[in-house]
Amino acid sequence: MSKHTLAVLVENSPGVLARVAGLFSRRAYNIESLAVGPTENSAISRITLVIDVQKHALEQVIRQLDKLINVIHIAELTSEDSIQSELLLVKISATDKNRFDVDAVVETYEAKIVDQDGTSVTVEATGEPSKLEDLLKALEKFGVIELVQSGLVALERGSTALSDRTLSPQSIPTADDGGQADYQN
Amino acid sequence: MATYNGTSMSGASALVKSLEASGVEVAFGIPGGAVLPLYDPLFDSKLRHILVRHEQGAGHAATGYAQVTGRAGVCIATSGPGATNLVTPLADAAMDSVPLVAITGQVPSAAIGTDAFQEADIRGITMPFTKHNFLVTNPNDIPRAIAEAFYIATSGRPGPVLVDVSKDALQAQTTFDFPSSISLAGYNPQIAPTNQAIEDAAALIARSSKPVFYVGGGVIKANAHRELLELAELLGAPVVTTLMALGSFPGSHPLHLGMPGMHGTVAAVTSLQKADLLITLGARFDDRVTGKLSTFAQNAKIIHADIDPAEISKNRFADVPIIGDLKVTIKALIPALTKALAKNRPDLTPWLRQMNSLRDKYPLGFDNPPDGAVSPQSVIQRIGKISDPDTIYVAGVGQHQMWASQFVSYEKPRTWLNSGGLGTMGYAVPAAMGAKVAAPDTTVWAIDGDGCFQMTNQELTTCALNNIPIKVAIINNESLGMVRQWQTLFYESRYSNTNLESKRVPNFPMLAEAMGCVGLSCDRPEDVDKTIEKAMSINDQPVVVDFRVHRDAMVWPMVAAGASNDDIQIARQTAPDWDSQEL
Numbered sequence: 107m108s109k110h111t112l113a114v115l116v117e118n119s120p121g122v123l124a125r126v127a128g129l130f131s132r133r134a135y136n137i138e139s140l141a142v143g144p145t146e147n148s149a150i151s152r153i154t155l156v157i158d159v160q161k162h163a164l165e166q167v168i169r170q171l172d173k174l175i176n177v178i179h180i181a182e183l184t185s186e187d188s189i190q191s192e193l194l195l196v197k198i199s200a201t202d203k204n205r206f207d208v209d210a211v212v213e214t215y216e217a218k219i220v221d222q223d224g225t226s227v228t229v230e231a232t233g234e235p236s237k238l239e240d241l242l243k244a245l246e247k248f249g250v251i252e253l254v255q256s257g258l259v260a261l262e263r264g265s266t267a268l269s270d271r272t273l274s275p276q277s278i279p280t281a282d283d284g285g286q287a288d289y290q291n
Numbered sequence: 292m293a294t295y296n297g298t299s300m301s302g303a304s305a306l307v308k309s310l311e312a313s314g315v316e317v318a319f320g321i322p323g324g325a326v327l328p329l330y331d332p333l334f335d336s337k338l339r340h341i342l343v344r345h346e347q348g349a350g351h352a353a354t355g356y357a358q359v360t361g362r363a364g365v366c367i368a369t370s371g372p373g374a375t376n377l378v379t380p381l382a383d384a385a386m387d388s389v390p391l392v393a394i395t396g397q398v399p400s401a402a403i404g405t406d407a408f409q410e411a412d413i414r415g416i417t418m419p420f421t422k423h424n425f426l427v428t429n430p431n432d433i434p435r436a437i438a439e440a441f442y443i444a445t446s447g448r449p450g451p452v453l454v455d456v457s458k459d460a461l462q463a464q465t466t467f468d469f470p471s472s473i474s475l476a477g478y479n480p481q482i483a484p485t486n487q488a489i490e491d492a493a494a495l496i497a498r499s500s501k502p503v504f505y506v507g508g509g510v511i512k513a514n515a516h517r518e519l520l521e522l523a524e525l526l527g528a529p530v531v532t533t534l535m536a537l538g539s540f541p542g543s544h545p546l547h548l549g550m551p552g553m554h555g556t557v558a559a560v561t562s563l564q565k566a567d568l569l570i571t572l573g574a575r576f577d578d579r580v581t582g583k584l585s586t587f588a589q590n591a592k593i594i595h596a597d598i599d600p601a602e603i604s605k606n607r608f609a610d611v612p613i614i615g616d617l618k619v620t621i622k623a624l625i626p627a628l629t630k631a632l633a634k635n636r637p638d639l640t641p642w643l644r645q646m647n648s649l650r651d652k653y654p655l656g657f658d659n660p661p662d663g664a665v666s667p668q669s670v671i672q673r674i675g676k677i678s679d680p681d682t683i684y685v686a687g688v689g690q691h692q693m694w695a696s697q698f699v700s701y702e703k704p705r706t707w708l709n710s711g712g713l714g715t716m717g718y719a720v721p722a723a724m725g726a727k728v729a730a731p732d733t734t735v736w737a738i739d740g741d742g743c744f745q746m747t748n749q750e751l752t753t754c755a756l757n758n759i760p761i762k763v764a765i766i767n768n769e770s771l772g773m774v775r776q777w778q779t780l781f782y783e784s785r786y787s788n789t790n791l792e793s794k795r796v797p798n799f800p801m802l803a804e805a806m807g808c809v810g811l812s813c814d815r816p817e818d819v820d821k822t823i824e825k826a827m828s829i830n831d832q833p834v835v836v837d838f839r840v841h842r843d844a845m846v847w848p849m850v851a852a853g854a855s856n857d858d859i860q861i862a863r864q865t866a867p868d869w870d871s872q873e874l
Contacts, residue, residue: 117477121415121426124415125418128419132419162608165604166601166605169601172600175443175477175478206691214735268813277474279472280312280473283743
């Protein structure tokens with residue numbers, strides 16, 4: 107088993123996320139993380155999926171996803187050819203006594219403190235999952251009160267967009283000129 | 292229909308006009324609250340609407356119609372329970388790749404999500420087993436949704452599409468605008484295979500000494516039966532046709548070894564096990580064919596041609612995948628193979644001799660019941676012999692289905708309809724109704740079980756009232772026969788809840804008569820032929836024959852569920868005599 111990141115361009119229409127999630131559920135594929143959001147094109151949303159599967163299963167996942175009519179394009183993005191990032195918000199116990207140590211950790215990981223009161227601080231960090239894991243480990247000793255993490259998002263390096271090479275569907279005439287195709291040959 | 296473009300009309304009228312523009316001639320359905328606005332303009336349409344007695348019947352009838360014509364079948368239901376009653380036929384059509392367009396009414400858009408009367412999220416419910424589905428709440432979107440639904444249902448790997456339309460969208464006014472073309476960013480089925488794939492396949496075939504054509508229902512869907520015949524005769528290799536493919540290759544052809552799988556012939560099952568190459572055409576390595584997958588065709592390389600890329604290497608790794616329409620694929624394969632064989636033509640004679648000897652040694656057969664009762668297999672065999680060669684057979688699910696697949700020789704495509712993937716009991720009567728509507732001049736026999744028949748027989752009323760004179764043979768063994776067979780074999784003959792007592796109640800001929808059909812009965816072997824002939828002589832009314840048959844007959848051969856195909860049994864505790872075979 108190994109982790110794979112898929113960028114899935116889908117039509118921005120109701121029910122698309124349910125179709126994708128339902129496919130994974132009924133075919134027993136395991137989703138590690140999922141992030142959905144708008145793209146540069148208002149008609150298209152982008153789902154970033156991280157899945158933990160074998161190579162053979164990965165091909166099945168991609169082909170099954172591709173059968174969903176609302177799925178326009180699927181690309182596998184590797185950590186080499188793409189920027190991959192998650193967002194972490196974590197609330198930890200922090201008092202005047204250990205605040206100096208907290209600040210040192212936050213600085214080391216290029217995170218920032220986005221909220222605080224006398225007894226806690228909330229740290230925000232972005233980056234690759236491994237970096238955030240390390241940060242969490244370093245913060246654990248202060249006492250984690252609550253944490254929330256986004257799914258991974260990923261963007262290909264370089265100047266092109268995934269949508270550039272996928273959004274030119276061919277036009278099929280409808281049955282108007284003589285009914286449905288005649289199969290009785 | 293584009294002539295109506297620009298005309299102002301209701302969403303409901305736009306839907307009817309869109310169905311007409313899509314070439315629809317027949318729809319099966321039942322009206323109800325949310326879909327009522329649609330039934331008003333439907334009243335004036337030239338489109339024939341057949342009022343069924345249960346929405347499940349509408350769905351299976353549309354399937355039967357589609358399986359016979361190759362065109363999309365259409366069914367209509369109202370919201371809530373009307374729509375949920377379509378769930379089984381939609382799942383059935385998805386499993387067997389049947390082009391279907393289901394139209395459902397939905398509660399008004401303002402009420403969606405409020406648990407309104409007769410509200411059901413049918414789009415959500417049917418997502419797993421429709422090829423695609425739509426919820427339309429804007430009347431302007433209706434023509435495009437319908438046009439796209441037909442295109443999606445009938446192109447690529449066919450399948451069911453559901454269009455759910457809210458009542459307010461049906462009632463509101465719109466300006467009709469049927470699209471002249473469709474472009475879907477996320478849907479573009481590959482029709483032509485790559486040259487490389489064809490060359491690789493031809494080269495591999497020309498290097499193989501034990502090839503078998505493993506043919507699935509895709510060949511019928513693609514109307515590629517003529518091409519298949521040419522290809523098979525070109526190579527001269529044996530052909531096996533799956534349950535969904537019966538009729539895609541003439542059953543009586545000397546190269547035909549029969550059906551593979553759980554109840555396949557010894558020759559067909561063994562040919563796959565011993566082959567060095569499977570030329571797989573529109574089949575999907577279903578568990579009922581492969582048996583225990585890890586022991587299936589262990590020495591074979593796999594060529595897998597299918598229009599659905601997701602079928603490639605799903606269950607069995609394909610050495611040479613070919614993605615494309617099968618008609619186009621086989622047409623391309625014929626010249627490529629001719630060329631490859633000119634360079635190197637392997638001698639298939641020993642292989643054919645082995646397989647033919649298996650076929651001769653282990654033909655399908657049955658023993659007559661010891662108590663002198665009617666044998667179920669003989670009834671089906673005689674129907675197949677007495678009926679004219681164009682006859683369409685429609686089976687339910689169970690023992691009678693397997694016997695109908697074994698003891699009728701299917702010579703032409705689209706003459707054998709059954710529920711292969713989902714195994715839907717109750718399929719036969721409504722599907723036969725749809726088949727008869729599609730082919731009114733052809734004899735349509737439903738071969739049904741007494742269990743199946745009691746699930747959907749109310750559609751005989753529909754048949755009687757709408758001049759749809761199907762013939763139904765109930766193979767009445769007063770049991771859920773296949774379940775009983777498994778209880779005999781695997782549950783120490785403990786017949787828990789499989790005794791239907793259908794020789795006592797209901798009285799099938801009387802039930803048939805009550806629904807406006809002719810009811811016949813037969814319980815003596817010597818009366819079988821004349822009863823069939825009597826049924827054949829009635830063409831102005833549906834006929835139901837209660838064939839009261841021996842209860843303990845079993846379907847053989849059999850590969851037990853989860854067992855290896857190598858462990859096929861020709862009768863209880865009886866394996867073929869492998870030692871005398873040179874394999």
